Amino acid sequence: MSGLRLWPVVASDVATRVDAIVVVLLLITGAVLALVLALLLTFAIRYRRGSSARRGALPELVQKEVEIGWTAATLFLAVFIFAWAGATELGLAKPSGDALEIHVAAKQWMWKTQHPNGAREIDALHVPRGQPVRLLMTSQDVIHSFFVPAFRIKQDVLPGRLTELLFTPTLTGEYPLFCAEYCGTLHARMGGTITVMEPEDYARWLSAQPEGDDLGHEGRALFVSLGCSGCHAGNGPVRAPGLAGIWGRDVPLEDGRIRRVDEAYLRDSILQPRRDVVAGYEPRMPSFAGLVGEDELIRLVAYIRSLPGGQP
Ligand code: HEC
Ligand SMILES: [Cu+2]
Structure with a gap:
């Protein structure tokens, strides 16, 4: 190089x-x-001092059509x-x-x-x-x-x-x-x-x-500022599932399906919560589509992913 x-x-x-x-x-x-x-160059040579080129009035060359063209x-x-x-x-x-x-x-x-x-x-x-x-x-x-x-x-x-x-x-x-x-x-x-x-x-x-762990740390701050923790910390008025340790697990859904918790599942849960309602819970989570940007999603997912297992 x-x-x-x-x-x-x-x-x-x-x-x-x-x-x-x-x-x-x-x-x-x-x-x-x-x-x-x-x-x-052409004109410089043609009209150099002493040349016999014609030096009279300018000919009417330029027509309107040419100019518009x-x-x-x-x-x-x-x-x-x-x-x-x-x-x-x-x-x-x-x-x-x-x-x-x-x-x-x-x-x-x-x-x-x-x-x-x-x-x-x-x-x-x-x-x-x-x-x-x-x-x-x-x-x-x-x-x-x-x-x-x-x-x-x-x-x-x-x-x-x-x-x-x-x-x-x-x-x-x-x-x-x-x-x-x-x-x-x-x-x-x-x-x-x-x-x-x-x-x-x-x-x-x-x-x-x-x-x-930086993305995760920033996701944690978002988790609080967006109000997620109000429901998911376990002491709010709405009963919501704990998120610690869910990464990689299989979650039973209300309609009988089972989904593995990965990036796509977490994104769906945040943007379209009605699609995959966790078994035993009410569909009370609001959609965050349009409220969280791509970069915030990445951080939220990183945060949930970083939570240690075992805790409720
Ligand atoms: C109004 C209360 C409320 C708020 C606010 C809320 N959630 Fe939820 N969330 C729920 C409830 C209830 C469920 C279970 C029903 C369902 O799956 O929709 C749930 C489910 C989830 C699930 C699936 C959990 C599992 O065990 O599979 C994830 C992930 C989740 N929420 C993340 C978030 C994030 C991230 C935010 C903030 C951007 C948030 N929630 C805000 C109430 C809430
Ligand atoms: Cu610079």
Whole structure:
């Protein structure tokens, strides 16, 4: 990866799309430049001092149709480029169901990343090749910007707001990560390494990481602030099942079905509680669809998952 490259590494699907736009823009501007230069040279030679070129009044060359024609043509071209680039940009923020969700927290002056299972990294991120990756990013202090040139992705990371990026790594290797928004003294050193691995290697790497508990801790705070604990702590007016130790167990439902408690079940329980009512309980839980975002769901699930078994 050293030496002078004619073209930067293309390591994601986004890079391919962005490069296509850049190439077309280069071609268009190159053509305009060539035309202007050619006319400049032609006229400079033709009308040089002492040449016998005609220097009378200008001929009436430009008709209204021609003028309307080139105005319309350039307008069309500009709108086309805008629509094309705009659609590409919007695709970067599109949610995708099967994407690997990675949480990114920026702070002066480091990048903290967190995998769905809680594994955490600092100034580093490992991702599997060929798998769509969705970054959910937020800042703990000032504005930063997540910039990976090899992926052609760059997105501001703001305090109090979640920004997203969607991309699929296409080439294994190690690529530099930068902060692209001046954020203080050590801004220039705020960076890291993105490692794209084959899916098997990624799975092996991930299982060797200690699982973090941060998502779970944050989920616990949500559990209280959203009012879940009002029912589920066992002393509220509504009788609700305890959630400790349910992860991985089989739950008998009111209609006789049995469901294994996994990520999907917990999400369903929170978003569509009427669908899977636990045997022996009233369907008194309100739906939280539209009230909790994707990132809060992840934290709630992580919290319930982290609860030790045995307790009611
Ligand atoms: C108004 C009381 C109430 C609130 C508030 C409430 N729940 Fe529930 N919850 C229940 C009841 C009652 C059940 C059992 C009936 C059912 O499955 O719908 C239940 C079931 C569940 C289950 C399935 C439990 C099992 O044993 O399979 C989960 C998971 C759950 N709730 C999570 C949550 C989360 C997370 C929140 C907060 C975002 C929440 N609940 C808020 C009353 C509540
Ligand atoms: Cu920064």
